[in-house]
Amino acid sequence: MWGFALTEYKIAAIPGDGIGTEVVSAGVEVMNALAERENSFVFHVDHFNWGGEYYKQHGLMMPEDGRDQIKDHNAILFGSAGHPDIPDHITLWGLRLAICQPFDQYANVRPTRVLPGITSPLRSVNNGELDWVIVRENSEGEYAGVGGRAHQGSPLETATDVSIFTRSGVERIMRFAFKLARSRPRKLLTVVTKSNAQRHAMVMWDEIAEGVAKEFSDVTWDKMLVDAMTMRMVTNPKSIDTIVATNLHADILSDLAAALAGSLGIAPTANLNPEREFPSMFEPIHGSAFDITGKGIANPIGTFWSSVMLLEHLGEQAAATRLMSAIERVTADPQFHTPDLGGNARTDEVTQAVIDAIRGTNI
Ligand code: NAD
Ligand code: MN
Numbered sequence: 140m141w142g143f144a145l146t147e148y149k150i151a152a153i154p155g156d157g158i159g160t161e162v163v164s165a166g167v168e169v170m171n172a173l174a175e176r177e178n179s180f181v182f183h184v185d186h187f188n189w190g191g192e193y194y195k196q197h198g199l200m201m202p203e204d205g206r207d208q209i210k211d212h213n214a215i216l217f218g219s220a221g222h223p224d225i226p227d228h229i230t231l232w233g234l235r236l237a238i239c240q241p242f243d244q245y246a247n248v249r250p251t252r253v254l255p256g257i258t259s260p261l262r263s264v265n266n267g268e269l270d271w272v273i274v275r276e277n278s279e280g281e282y283a284g285v286g287g288r289a290h291q292g293s294p295l296e297t298a299t300d301v302s303i304f305t306r307s308g309v310e311r312i313m314r315f316a317f318k319l320a321r322s323r324p325r326k327l328l329t330v331v332t333k334s335n336a337q338r339h340a341m342v343m344w345d346e347i348a349e350g351v352a353k354e355f356s357d358v359t360w361d362k363m364l365v366d367a368m369t370m371r372m373v374t375n376p377k378s379i380d381t382i383v384a385t386n387l388h389a390d391i392l393s394d395l396a397a398a399l400a401g402s403l404g405i406a407p408t409a410n411l412n413p414e415r416e417f418p419s420m421f422e423p424i425h426g427s428a429f430d431i432t433g434k435g436i437a438n439p440i441g442t443f444w445s446s447v448m449l450l451e452h453l454g455e456q457a458a459a460t461r462l463m464s465a466i467e468r469v470t471a472d473p474q475f476h477t478p479d480l481g482g483n484a485r486t487d488e489v490t491q492a493v494i495d496a497i498r499g500t501n502i
Contacts, residue, residue: 146180148453151209151418152216155190155234157427158437159218165439165490166216166446169462172494173450177458185212189234191222200233206241210417214449217422218442223429232284239277240284242417244410245308246315247275248448249393249424254440255471257401257480261376269376272323273396274316275389277410279308280340282386304340304385306347313351315413316383320358323381328360331368331384331392344385369395397424402479404438405470407445409452421449431478435485438477440466443493465496 150170154163167184174181187209189201200220202208209215220234221227238244251271253259259267283303290296313330320328330348334341345362352360363371365388371378372395384392397406406424423441431437443466450459469475469492476482477489 143179145178148180148182148214149212150182150184150214150216150449151187151212152184153187153189153209153234153238154218155220155427156192156222156230157219157429157432158425159190159220159427161432161435161437161486162423162439162442163216163218165486166442168490169439169443169493169497170216170446170449172497173446173458173462176461176497177455180455180458184216185209190220191225191230194222194225194230194233200230201237206238209238210242212418213453215418215420216442216446216449217420219422219425219427221427221429236282236284238420239410242412242420243278243414244412244417244420245276245278246312246409246411246413247277247389248319248409248411249273249275249389249396250407250444250448251393251396251400253400254405255467256473256476257405257470259399259401261373261399264374265377269379269399271376271379271396272319272381273389273393274312274319274381274383275393276308276312276384276386278386279303279305280386302337302340302385302387304343306343309344309347310351312383313348314354316381317351317355317358317360320360320381321355325380326358327380328358329368329379329382330360330362331365331382331388332362333365333388335364341385348383365392368392372396372399393424402438403441404477404479405440405444407441407448409445409448411452419449419452421445421452435487436478437486438479439486439489439493440470461497462493465493468496469493 154160194200220230261267281302285301286299288298332341334345397403403425408424410420447459447463475484475489475492477484
């Protein structure tokens, strides 16, 4: 070697709870193997033990200055927030949303594809092929956190969750989605809405979509009510390419998409701050999966695919492509399917197979 300096990336690993710890350590192993193979960059991974166990000791999901500790990292690899002994709204708001929202990771991007060797429940509709990207508004809407409860426990009890939509928030996610649609071969975008029933914010959402669409005359777009969209995803998956939807709608649609792609254990996601003022965060879509925690059978593919998105975000396209082909080579072999995919492989076997594929020893 001629002593070229290796690019150094600082990665914050936040495994969280449940199988989050299992899949993130698998992800870090794979990323390090990839860096070794590429030999042009290295990862410095800092591990943060934030989450439910931390909460039990400190009464907080992450330290007060937690965000300061990770704000200068190049990216965050996240596992899952969710602990059997702690209410979900505490774990979610105390960790995952406590990072996403202040870091303004307003674009949540969720690709869905049926990987080689994986059987989609849609196989009878169109050979089980689908290739979608869901863009979820990730900073406001139904999860803005506005609302309250009064008279708790009494018959007069009142509770509200208020959806907040801002023109600037909707415009930026629409623009992001149209740009992403434009970058894909079919240049096709579906704007999901519910403006028949939600007659204020969703009507503004539709109006803004129409306005932004004028900037993207090369993108074909249509509008679909969210309930009808669930049917279309099942009955006519090929008619769909890029999707943009609100925080709540896209949350639901993306679990459906993950199931249609074969398993929740495969699906990746990126929480992007497109302006790069803050680090972006990459995580599998799934949660802590208490039912399989500690059994060594969590599917790590969703985390590996999230690492592909992390590499793309860092601009390491060649490494991203190498990792994605390693993943596809491994899913193609049913011997490496974990129980959620109907097989009996274990997390460490899948991890080792992907590392072998990266090193090119199991072709
Ligand atoms: P879940 O995703 O944890 O599990 C749903 C089902 O899918 C379970 O049967 C589980 O075993 C299976 N599954 C999920 N990931 C898998 C994987 N990688 N390999 C194999 N099987 C897998 O959803 P849940 O049960 O609704 O939630 C459990 C906890 O996780 C809750 O506390 C919830 O709040 C939290 N959660 C966190 C996130 C997040 O941090 N992003 C997302 C979803 C749920
Ligand atoms: Mn969800």
